[in-house]
Each structure stands twice: as structure tokens, then as C-alpha cells.
Amino acid sequence: WYYYKNGTLVRNAWAGNYWLGADGRMATNAWVDNNRYYVGNDGAWIKDYGNKSGWQKEGSAWYYYKNGTLVRNAWAGNYWLGADGRMATSAWVDNGRYYVDGNGLWVPSYSETSKNISALNMTQYYQGDARWGGKxxxxxxxxxxxxxxxxxxxxxxxxxxxxxxxxxxxxxxxxxxxxxxxxxxxxxxxxxxxxxxxxxxxxxxxxxxxxxxxxxxxxxxxxxxxxxxxxxxxxxxxxxxxxxxxxxxxxxxxxxxxxxxxxxxxxxxxxxxxxxxxxxxxxxxxxxxx
Incomplete structure (x- = not known):
């Protein structure tokens, strides 16, 4: 969806409760207007969305908001939020320094050496091998x-x-x-x-x-x-x-x-x-x- 005014495509502006981006396209499911407001799936401004605070479950994943802003690449207590804001589970996080379990909780007892694992024993092949490189x-x-x-x-x-x-x-x-x-x-x-x-x-x-x-x-x-x-x-x-x-x-x-x-x-x-x-x-x- 786009919005025209007197024959001119409207950009970076509101049309009622709908935000038009830099390309003129109506935004959906996004923070807009310098990240001050949030518009939903139908493009309409969600008035109370910016008031989100603390843990929120969206679909099957957990996210954490601070003053209405999604926290990314950071800890929320003993839980790690990834680059997409999703709470990590069953993974090494924070540059591989810590481990979180299936519920997302940091497991202090995981030792440094438990992160190390041997490489697989693989056959070395080269794409330019004379036996097949010319195929x-x-x-x-x-x-x-x-x-x-x-x-x-x-x-x-x-x-x-x-x-x-x-x-x-x-x-x-x-x-x-x-x-x-x-x-x-x-x-x-x-x-x-x-x-x-x-x-x-x-x-x-x-x-x-x-x-x-x-x-x-x-x-x-x-x-x-x-x-x-x-x-x-x-x-x-x-x-x-x-x-x-x-x-x-x-x-x-x-x-x-x-x-x-x-x-x-x-x-x-x-x-x-x-x-x-x-x-x-x-x-x-x-x-x-x-």
C-alpha cells in the first residue's frame, strides 16, 4: 500500500495511523518514525506497544523489553537474548563463553573445557585433483x-x-x-x-x-x-x-x-x-x- 497527496507519493510520514517509509511503502510489523512507534500486521499504529516491559512471549519464543525497546545481544538476568532478541536455549552464548539450558537458564557448572570438541576425521579432497578436476x-x-x-x-x-x-x-x-x-x-x-x-x-x-x-x-x-x-x-x-x-x-x-x-x-x-x-x-x- 502507498499513499498519494496531490499526485505526489508520500514518504517518511504518517497517513492517519499508518506510516509511509522512505520508499513510500506502508510499514507493517515494525518500529517506525525514528523507532518511536510500532505498527502491526495491518500497518496500523498500536498505541500501547511502546509500553512493553519485561518478558513477553511471542509465538513460541520469549523476548525481553526494556522501556519499550527489544533487548538484543545481552543478558536479562541469567537468560541470554540473541541478535534477533529471542531468548537462547540449549546453546553456548555471549561469544561462546557461557551455556544456557533448554529453559534458557545459564548453567554455571559447565566448565571451559566442556566446550571443546575434537574435529571430525575427514578425507582431504581437492576440486582440482587430476582424477576429476577436468570433468x-x-x-x-x-x-x-x-x-x-x-x-x-x-x-x-x-x-x-x-x-x-x-x-x-x-x-x-x-x-x-x-x-x-x-x-x-x-x-x-x-x-x-x-x-x-x-x-x-x-x-x-x-x-x-x-x-x-x-x-x-x-x-x-x-x-x-x-x-x-x-x-x-x-x-x-x-x-x-x-x-x-x-x-x-x-x-x-x-x-x-x-x-x-x-x-x-x-x-x-x-x-x-x-x-x-x-x-x-x-x-x-x-x-x-x-
Whole structure:
């Protein structure tokens, strides 16, 4: 919905009890007008919404408001509020320093060493291996654009299935349009298709806390990263993460003998996550496999 006055689109202003944003679109389910007022699902201003205070249950999740403002990335007593304001449960939080149980309550008895877990024992594969690097899939070959199937083959080996990168690539290419068809490489949807095809569940990771929790639970994490440690000279790249030790995780790189098999700071890797729509068309660029 938009509102016009004398033929001109109204922006950044109220039309009755409805707020028009910078693009002129009527806002819904949002704080507006410099975060002073809240409009609901139908766009109408909710008069008492700004008076929210303390714990509020919305749907199945708990949130905490202070003076009408949603608290994020902070503690409310012994409960942690994540980046989206949701109370965390069964997770390591606050940069992996503390653990909260299934009810969200901090568990002081969890020791520092209990956060550490060994990395999976994976077979090292390289996308440019002479045995398969020249195999063509659509508009390119495995050596140039095969990081996703090669990374997933390593993850599957760590979970007990010894499959070659070509087998994973065949699975994606022959059953989807998500590899070297509309764009170079494999999309997030293509990666998830392969994870399911090989019998595993997946969970898209959208916060650093979720990443740490997945690593500490022993799950390998498929990660697409942007330019930085692993994606020098290319737009994005796929790697596998596993294990957790004092804020670091082990990365398996399908295209670099220098980078692979080393432990890296989780914060650094999280900050280099891909934001490319081709990688994030599943809702994020990191996926826990299990």
C-alpha cells in the first residue's frame, strides 16, 4: 500500500495511523518514525506497544523489553537474548563463553573445557585433483567451480560415508538446476539437496551463537565464505568446519593445501561469511549437517 497527496507519493510520514517509509511503502510489523512507534500486521499504529516491559512471549519464543525497546545481544538476568532478541536455549552464548539450558537458564557448572570438541576425521579432497578436476558440469568444470560438492564429500566422509566429489556433483547436477546452470558454481539450494540426498538433516545457521553451538555438538558445518582467508581472488568459496577449541574451529578447504586442516578463529570466519544471494537462497550461508 502507498499513499498519494496531490499526485505526489508520500514518504517518511504518517497517513492517519499508518506510516509511509522512505520508499513510500506502508510499514507493517515494525518500529517506525525514528523507532518511536510500532505498527502491526495491518500497518496500523498500536498505541500501547511502546509500553512493553519485561518478558513477553511471542509465538513460541520469549523476548525481553526494556522501556519499550527489544533487548538484543545481552543478558536479562541469567537468560541470554540473541541478535534477533529471542531468548537462547540449549546453546553456548555471549561469544561462546557461557551455556544456557533448554529453559534458557545459564548453567554455571559447565566448565571451559566442556566446550571443546575434537574435529571430525575427514578425507582431504581437492576440486582440482587430476582424477576429476577436468570433468565438465554445465558451463564449467569441477576444478574451477567444484568447491561445494568437494567440500560436502569431505563432510560426508567425516560422518562415515566415503563418497567422491564427482558422486556428489553428479547428484546435484543431474537432479537440480543449481550447479553451473544459471550461474557458476553450486547454490545453497544445491548444497542442501545433496545433504538430504545422502540421508542427513540440515539446519541453516543465522547467528554466530548457532554456529558455535553446532560445532560444539560435533556436527560438521558447510560454510560459504566471501573474500578473506579462503576466497582470495574469487567471489565466494565453500569450506567445511568441524570441532571447537577455545574459540577456534578446524577448516577443510577443497582448493588450498596451505589453508586446509588448520584451526581458525570462529569470529573471523563468521565475519567473512558470504552474503551472495546465490549462496544464501536457503536463508543463510552456513549449514549444520547431522
Amino acid at each position: 565438465v558440469y554445465g558451463i564449467s568444470n569441477l576444478a574451477n567451480t567444484g568447491c561445494v560438492p568437494t567440500a560436502l564429500a569431505m563432510a560426508f566422509s567425516g560422518l562415515g560415508q566415503n563418497v567422491l566429489p564427482t558422486a556428489v556433483a553428479d547428484t546435484i547436477y543431474n537432479n537440480t538446476d543449481e550447479m553451473n546452470v544459471s550461474e557458476l558454481g553450486t547454490s545453497g539450494k544445491g548444497a542442501v539437496y545433496a545433504i538430504r540426498a545422502y540421508g542427513y538433516k540440515h539446519a541453516v545457521i543465522t547467528t554466530k551463537e548457532q554456529l558455535i553451538s553446532a560445532l560444539q555438538s560435533g556436527k560438521p558445518v558447510f560454510a560459504t565464505v566471501g573474500r578473506g582467508i579462503f576466497a582470495k581472488g574469487r567471489l565466494t568459496h565453500a569450506i567445511i568446519l568441524s570441532g571447537y577449541s577455545n574459540g577456534k574451529t578446524k577448516a577443510m578447504d577443497p582448493d588450498s593445501a596451505y589453508n586446509t586442516g588448520k584451526w581458525y578463529d570462529v569470529n573471523t570466519i563468521w565475519n567473512q561469511r558470504s552474503t551472495d544471494p546465490y549462496d544464501t537462497n536457503i536463508g543463510g550461508s552456513f549449514v549444520a549437517i547431522g
